Amino acid sequence: MYRYDQYDHQIVKERVAQFRDQVRRRIADELTEEEFLPLRLQNGLYMQRHAYMLRIAVPYGLLASKQMRMFAHIARAYDRGYGHFTTRQNIQFNWIELEKTPDILEHLASVEMHAIQTSGNDVRNTTADEFCGVAPDELVDPRPYAELVRQWSTFHPEFAYLPRKFKIAFNAAAEDRAATAMHDIGITVVKNEQGELGFRVMVGGGLGRTPILGSVIREFLPWQHLLTYIEAVLRVYNQYGRRDNKYKARIKILVKAIGPEEFASKVEAEWADLADGPGTLTADEVARISTYFAPPSYAVLANEDALLQQQRSEHKGFDNWMKRNVKPHKVPGYAAVVLSLKKPGVPPGDATAEQMDFVADLADRYSFGELRVTHEQNLVLADVRQADLFTVWQEAKSHQLATPNIGLLTDIICCPGGDFCSLANAKSLPIAAAITERFENIDFQHDIGEIELNMSGCINACGHHHIGNIGILGVDKDGSEWYQISLGGAQGNESAIGKIIGPSFSAQQVPEVIGRLLQTYVTNRVDGERFIDTVRRVGVEPFKTHVYATPINIQQNAGEDAYA
Template identity: 75%
Template sequence: MYRYDQHDHQIIKERIAQYRDQVRRRLSGELSEDEFRILRLQNGLYMQRHAYMLRIAVPYGMLSSTQVRKFAHIARKYDRGYGHFTTRQNIQFNWINLEETPDILEELASVEMHAIQTSGNCMRNITSDEFAGVAADEVIDPRPYAEILRQWTTFHPEFAYLPRKFKIAINGSKEDRAAIAVHDIGLTVVHNELGEVGFRVMVGGGMGRTPILGSVIREFLPWKDVMTYLEAILRIYNQYGRRDNIYKARIKILVKAIGAEEFARQVEEEWQDIKDGPATLTQEELKRVSSYFSTPAYENLPASDAGFELHKTENKAFSNWVKRNVKPHKVTGYSAVVLSLKKPGVPPGDASAEQMDFIADLADRYSFGEVRVTHEQNLVLSDVKQSELVTLWQEAKAHGLATPNIGLLTDMICCPGGDFCALANAKSIPIALDITDRFSSLDYLHDIGDIELNMSGCINACGHHHVGNIGILGVDKDGSEWYQVSIGGAQGNESSIGKIIGPSFSAGQMPEVIDRIIQVYIRDRIEDERFIDTARRLGIVPFKEYVYASPIKTTEPHGEDACA
């Protein structure tokens, strides 16, 4: 994985020194909160309901075991013993003291990490496929390009104050696992008819108040032009994006207003002025960055391990875990393993300091010292020998990391919601826990099959509820917390925006609502049809009719202390 060079170390060192002085001036009263706000946000520090929250960048979701151990240390020393992994492949700490934040940033710098540009109207963390480099369906490894874009976007002077935050995702596989259609810019690495490498460019995707799927504005962009072309996109957005209304400031609104075809025309016109300029990517630079993503020292292993196959046959629990949590690998004899952060009773995406230390140990012993963060809020060990899966499973299970639910209903995406976030209209975590309690039978979950449930505590959609097969949105109704339900959303190659089924529900009604939706699916599905396919075939009407047909049972929601 990428290691900082002299320039990285120098700019991070200088930024920490600047920030330490800014914190000193805020604590002494030299800076007001209004003056300090933009400075702290540039360093990933938010003020939430109860304390400051620090968001740390995890570029394209890749971590070393050393960095994971540093997270565990920060959780113990500066927080309340845990961290929360997010849909942006980052990690957040929710109970931070302002005066200690410069020390935290210095600790992060010691393991080549930072919190720069994890907030503010700038280009945010570059995200990608959590299986990049090992995926069986990979066309081209996108990580070198993701790293080049990370370097290019960090401290880019022209785009430090955009109309609104800006998110870029890149995918290099046949299946889109980076949700590129709901990003400001979504890139797919492709070959053209001559076999040359380039990018399919989507622009104007996003969720929030106005959910929109991105539009393709270029079917093929040569790889060497990726930075100059993205610069042209950002220049058009910076010039014409709205700054008078925060709710209409994202690039998706501009693209929708003038049309994707006109937007593409303006980008192409702007691009002609900077094409082949200094930002053109060279073969030498691509080779330099690619060298950091060298192939691990894989062993020459058989395609099948006898012990693994026998255990899978004789142990149902292990077999279920393999089916849901073990993914194909491009190297014979290896697998990628998803460690579930969705154990019943634990807020989705949370990991304790003890678990993070343990995961770092697993990475060192089983996966070349590397950990990946998924945008579904789980963690991945990308290079595990098939012969070691049984032992790994036993160890992970003992630490609450082997729930066999990846891709199932309880593998839900969930933002921190009203328990922490000052923007939230309603709590998310207690609802997630209640739904998990309702669907506690693993046999029943496996019978339901693949289904994505995404939940957000407010319209900002940090929980990606618009693209959940079932989406839940927390809303405020006369000062009370209510929940709006949508059906039919999806991410990936066939992305779609869900449709609201009707009036909102109280917190106590939500487990029954989800139960009724599932009952309709089981009743009306054809053979092994997935939930999303049934929902697309039937539309929302059958679900709506059954959900609202009779009074909904109300259960007592989880209490206030829902955090780990």
């Protein structure tokens, strides 16, 4: 993984010292809150309902074990013993004291991490497929290019005060696991007819109050021009993006207003002055960065099919875990393991300090000292020997990290909502907990099959509810918390924005609403059909009809028995 060079160390060290003085001046009332606001935001510090929240960058979701141990230390020493992994592959700590923030940043710098540009109107943390470098369907490892973008965008003086925040994601696999269509720029690694490497560039995606999928503005961009072309996009956005209304300031609004073709034309005109300039990538520079992402020292192994089949036949729990939490690896004899942060009774994405230390130990013993954060709020050990899978399962289970629900109903993507966030209209964590409790039975979940359920506590859509097969949005109705349901959203190669099915529901009604949606699915599905496939085939109307056909009895709790 990438290691800081002398410039990284110096930049981060100076930023910590700078922010320490800014915090001192704020506490001494030498800075007003209005003056301090942009300073703290560009260092990842938010003010929430109860305390400050610090968001720490995890570039393209990649962590070393020592960095995870630092998170555990911060959780113990400066928070309440846990952290929250986010849909941006970052981590947040929700109970931070302002005067101690510089000390935390200094600790992070010691393990080559920071919180720079995890907020503010700038280029945010660059994200990527959590299986980069190990996925069998991957064209190349895109992490060197993501790292180049990270370096280029950090402290870029021209783009420190954009009209609004700006997010970039990379994908290099046949299946888009980075949700590129919902990003301001989504970059997909491709090859042209001559076999040359380049990028398909999509712009103008985003969720929030105006959900829009991105539009392709260039089918093939030679790899040398990655940074100059992104710079051209940002320049056009910086010049033409709205600044009079923050709700209409994202690049998606600009692209929609003038059209993708006109936006692409402006980018090409801007790029004409940048192409082949100082920002052009060279083979030597890409090769230099790529050395940081060289494959680990894999052993020559045979696939352990016979051993695994025996273990699976003897242990149903292990078999369920293998079905959902173990993913294919491009190297024979290895597998990628997803550690679920969605155990019933625990807020989605939360991990305790003890779990963080344990996962770091697992990474050291079984995965070359590295791990990944997914945008679905789980963790990944990317390089586990197949012969070690049973042991890893047993150990993960002992620390409540082996729930076999990846991609299933209770693998809920959920923001912290009104329990923490001052922007939220409604609480989201109790709703997620109630749904999980209602449908906790693993056998039932495996029978129902793949469903993406995403929930946000407000229209800002940090829980990505728009692209959930089932989306739940917390709304305010005359001072009360209500929940709007949408269907048909999806990420990946067939990304889609969900459709609202009708009037909103009370918190107590939501689990039964989900139950009725599942009943409709079971009634209408054909053999092997996923929930989203049924919704696409029959449409939203049958689901809507069943949900609103009779009043919802909030005492009903038939659970999985209703779907027999």
